[in-house]
């Protein structure tokens with residue numbers, strides 16, 4: 001792997017130099033007002049990125065997975081029912097965590113490559129007339145398959161059946177890169193991490209809690225200590241943590257939010273869409289298909305590309321790393337060996353994406369796949385040329 005090349009994995013993502021520098025700090029007293037000047041702006045920044053004016057933001061020394069655990073253990077009790085679709089590796093792992101916490105998991109099995117069916121959720125909730133289901137879980141962007149689900153539609157389905165369940169959304173690979181509307185969608189807990197859209201290294205589990213989710217903390221009996229948001233809330237009131245916080249990472253998060261908000265969230269989302277669309281044009285030019293089964297499901301942060309039957313897609317990732325020093329993502333779980341992934345989120349530009357597309361072409365040609373050098377690059381170039389002006393308008 002060359003430190004000069006960008007990575008094309010869907011997290012951890014490339015880190016802007018300014019953010020790396022912001023993380024590199026001399027020690028400061030994490031119980032002093034100076035720490036509050038980092039903590040509170042970071043929390044306020046995350047709240048804005050979530051498009052919320054009300055979410056209580058908690059930031060744990062953890063990763064996204066700790067955010068899942070925070071959502072579950074603070075709001076639920078053993079035996080509670082939760083409703084969740086399994087359509088990829090990340091929803092699968094969240095289900096596994098629910099089961100290990102003795103929750104009663106109603107799983108909607110969904111083909112890998114498909115999105116969450118809001119209609120199916122709606123039917124199940126409508127049939128749950130005694131409201132046994134306490135929480136509805138949804139992975140907004142399935143990073144394993146490159147599939148984006150419609151959270152607004154899930155909220156509408158919940159409202160149609162007048163169901164009081166809480167809505168928990170895994171936005172680890174969408175928040176800060178793809179439109180996410182905490183308030184408008186009535187999200188109760190949003191989960192993310194530092195190493196994807198926020199362009200930091202791994203180390204922070206970031207959650208937003210609604211007032212309803214906060215209220216649920218007083219009745220929830222699942223065991224929690226490290227991830228107890230009530231301890232965190234008390235700490236925050238005194239510019240502190242219940243333990244020692246990673247001050248440098250929090251300072252990086254503060255800057256990351258400033259950068260995203262200065263670019264403008266809508267511009268950030270448009271940039272991700274445009275970069276992703278160029279990658280999709282390249283994939284089509286190669287004559288290859290996405291794991292996502294229809295265009296409306298295509299993720300703007302990661303593309304999972306199906307390789308021909310009998311070919312081990314992992315070879316692409318290994319060869320790219322060993323020969324060209326470039327990182328792509330392997331297929332996970334059910335699609336291991338069947339897809340490789342190009343991550344195109346965070347600190348990413350059209351020009352960077354072109355280098356990833358060009359590298360993928362060299363790798364596939366080396367490995368004997370029927371891909372003409374330059375075909376995907378040309379398709380992406382044409383798209384980027386024709387959409388550049390539209391981008392400048394956004395930036396202006």
Ligand SMILES: *Cc1c(COP(=O)(O)O)cnc(C)c1O
Pocket residue numbers: 011063064065066090139141142143170171172173193202
């Ligand atoms: C990366 C990712 C996670 C896991 O986050 P960690 O930070 O690795 O714990 C969870 N969900 C999704 C959708 C992800 O992309």
